[in-house]
Amino acid sequence: MIQLSYLDYSAVEGKSWLHRFSPKFKIIGMAFVLLGIVTMRNLTGLLLLYAILLTLFFISRIPLKIFSLTLYPLIFAFLFIFISGFQINFILLIFLKVLCGSTGVVLLLATTPYPSIFGILGKVLPSIFVTALFLTYRSIFILLNILEETEHALHLRGGVQWRHPWRSLANISHGFGHLIIRGIDASEKMYESMVLRGFKNKIHYRGE
Amino acid sequence: MSHIHFPDGVLPVWLWASGFIVAILVGAILFRFIKKEELTRRLPLLGMMAAVMVLGASVEIVPIAYHINLTVISGILLGPSLIFLATFVVNVILALFGHGGITVIGLNTLTLSIEGIIGYFLFRLLWRVFRRLTPAIFIATFLALFCSTLSMIGVVSLGTSHYEELIHQERKGIIGFHLSKEKGDEHQGGVSERKVNLKRFIAIVLPLGFIGWILEGVITSLITRYIHRLRPDLLRLKT
Numbered sequence: 001m002i003q004l005s006y007l008d009y010s011a012v013e014g015k016s017w018l019h020r021f022s023p024k025f026k027i028i029g030m031a032f033v034l035l036g037i038v039t040m041r042n043l044t045g046l047l048l049l050y051a052i053l054l055t056l057f058f059i060s061r062i063p064l065k066i067f068s069l070t071l072y073p074l075i076f077a078f079l080f081i082f083i084s085g086f087q088i089n090f091i092l093l094i095f096l097k098v099l100c101g102s103t104g105v106v107l108l109l110a111t112t113p114y115p116s117i118f119g120i121l122g123k124v125l126p127s128i129f130v131t132a133l134f135l136t137y138r139s140i141f142i143l144l145n146i147l148e149e150t151e152h153a154l155h156l157r158g159g160v161q162w163r164h165p166w167r168s169l170a171n172i173s174h175g176f177g178h179l180i181i182r183g184i185d186a187s188e189k190m191y192e193s194m195v196l197r198g199f200k201n202k203i204h205y206r207g208e
Numbered sequence: 209m210s211h212i213h214f215p216d217g218v219l220p221v222w223l224w225a226s227g228f229i230v231a232i233l234v235g236a237i238l239f240r241f242i243k244k245e246e247l248t249r250r251l252p253l254l255g256m257m258a259a260v261m262v263l264g265a266s267v268e269i270v271p272i273a274y275h276i277n278l279t280v281i282s283g284i285l286l287g288p289s290l291i292f293l294a295t296f297v298v299n300v301i302l303a304l305f306g307h308g309g310i311t312v313i314g315l316n317t318l319t320l321s322i323e324g325i326i327g328y329f330l331f332r333l334l335w336r337v338f339r340r341l342t343p344a345i346f347i348a349t350f351l352a353l354f355c356s357t358l359s360m361i362g363v364v365s366l367g368t369s370h371y372e373e374l375i376h377q378e379r380k381g382i383i384g385f386h387l388s389k390e391k392g393d394e395h396q397g398g399v400s401e402r403k404v405n406l407k408r409f410i411a412i413v414l415p416l417g418f419i420g421w422i423l424e425g426v427i428t429s430l431i432t433r434y435i436h437r438l439r440p441d442l443l444r445l446k447t
Contacts, residue, residue, distance in 0.1 A: 034310055037216045073306025076213035098215040102306035109304065128247065129293070135255025136262070136297045143259050173427045176278070177434030180260055180285075184442065187252035194252070201248045 004140060007069070010062050010110040018060040018107075023116040026108055033104040037097050043089065046096035053103040062110045070103045119205035127202040134203055135190075139183065142190075146182045150175050211265070211277065211302075212316050212360055216309035220370035223363070227314030234318070235292055242289040250290060257282040258294040262301050274420035279356075280349045281428050281435075283324030284331050285442055291324035292317070319359045327352035335445060341436055342429050349428040353421040361410060 011019070018026075033049065040046050057067070077098045108117070114137060122130040154160075154175050160168040191199075212219075239247070264278040283291040299316040302308055308316055327348050334344035435442055 034216060038221070038311060040217070069305065073215065076307070077215060094215060094218065097217045098306060101216050101309065105304050105306070105310075128251075129296070131251060132254055132258070132293055132297045133300060135252055136258040136301060139252075139255045139259035140262060140301075143256070143263055147263070169423075169426060170430055173430030174434050176260070176264070176427065177431040177438075179263075180257075180281070180431065181435060181439055181442075183256040183260060184253060184285075184439070187256040191249065191252040199248075201244070 004144070006063060006066055007106070007109050008114065010066060011113045014061065014111060016060040016111070018056060018111045021111070023112045024120055026112055027117070027120055030104050030108050033100060037100050041093070043092055043096065046093065046100060050096055050100050050103065053100060053107060057103060057107055060107070060111055062107070066106060066110055070099065070106045073098045073102045115205050118203075122202075122205065131201070131203050138190075139187065142186050143179060143183055146179055146186075150178050150182075153178075211275075211308060211320065212312050212363060213308050214312055214364075215306070216311045218309070219312060219315070219367045223367050223370070224309075224311040224315060227312070227316075227318060227363075229314070231296065231314040231317045234321075235296065238289040238292050242287075247290070250286070254286060254290050254294050254297075257286055258297045258301075261294065261298045265298070265302055265307065274416065274423070276420075276424045276427055277320065277323065277353075278424075278428070278431075279320050279324040280327030280331070280345075280352050280424075281431055283328040283352075284345075284432070286324075288325045288328050291328065292321045295320040295324060315363050319356050319363065322359050323352045323356035326355050341433055345432045346425045346429045349425040350421050353417070353424060357413065357417045357421075361413060364409065 033053070036045070036049050040049070057070075074095065077094055114134075118130055118134045118137075121133070154171050157171055158164070158167055159171060162168070261278050261282055264276045267275055279291070279295065282294055286294055296313070296317045299308065299313045299320065303310045303313050303316075330348035330351055331344055334348055335341070338344050432443070436445075
């Protein structure tokens with residue numbers, strides 16, 4: 001989650017042709033990638049799709065640090081190794097589906113500023129849902145800042161030590177409690193400032 | 209455990225499409241119970257709690273393949289209508305980072321919101337019975353997680369014939385499936401094998417889940433106690 005800020009930085013500061021490409025067409029392209037993932041059942045097709053996405057990723061000059069984000073979902077895909085009885089074809093099929101999905105999404109987020117994505121989503125989805133999505137995305141950054149401070153405080157109170165599980169659990173829980181309370185305080189302030197700026201159920205994006 | 213971590217293309221289309229349809233219908237019904245002004249006023253809180261849930265879900269407890277959901281505490285703070293929208297948003301963001309497929313968002317919303325809604329009502333009920341915070345929140349969290357895990361198992365089991373189909377093209381089995389080519393065998397043997405298969409899946413999920421439910425129950429209790437000490441108004445408890 002901490003790499004979210006890199007995604008944002010890449011989306012805003014990137015200068016490649018994919019960054020300049022219309023957000024609408026990038027979202028449509030992502031829908032086609034998803035359609036391919038759902039319908040394709042042969043390794044060759046998926047391998048080709050993954051190769052295309054990888055090529056786009058590297059020619060868009062997206063920071064390499066972000067590439068690890070595309071591999072994160074493999075943690076969950078590893079479960080399939082055990083439940084499939086170590087059948088290599090099936091495992092490869094699942095892994096490729098996972099990698100195509102994550103690379104496609106990271107490619108979209110790393111080349112398109114999030115207000116543009118939310119602006120387009122707002123045209124097709126209910127405004128209340130898009131507003132909730134936008135506020136959640138903003139809140140993640142606020143919470144990540146609070147989390148950084150909380151981590152220092154937790155460290156000073158003993159942090160997480162495997163030799164003291166109960167104390168560690170209490171520290172983690174109090175850390176989350178602190179995060180929630182500070183987050184709620186921040187959300188109250190955010191609401192007041194939004195109302196002052198004329199918020200009425202819907203956020204309007206530039207260019208709308 | 210209640211979060212379905214399946215990538216896109218594994219669950220059958222009819223299943224995930226029905227997940228979206230049912231989620232939209234349930235959402236539409238739940239939104240009738242909340243006033244528009246109330247919804248607008250609480251949207252920033254919803255966003256913040258959804259963000260807390262996203263952060264909680266990104267901390268993986270590797271040995272038991274578990275991550276805390278924090279859906280019950282979010283349900284208590286947001287109420288049953290808003291927790292539904294919050295889980296929808298959380299699942300969209302998690303799916304964007306490959307934490308469960310994009311097509312599974314509807315089903316994941318349903319299973320996670322079951323957790324939040326049951327947790328909310330159980331907590332209110334148990335608070336009236338015990339008048340003590342820790343047992344009320346622990347039992348509510350534990351039972352809510354149990355119910356949502358059962359619903360997740362139910363959803364996964366609905367797609368068994370599709371997994372069979374996916375494997376059939378590889379001429380091999382998944383989760384202990386060994387397909388019989390003759391129709392008669394399929395009819396007789398298939399049912400029992402399907403049962404064995406589900407039993408194996410449940411045998412992995414439930415014991416690991418049990419540890420996770422206790423862990424999340426303890427964490428949620430400690431968080432709630434912390435909130436109760438500093439901001440009791442947030443819990444809206446009648447004393």
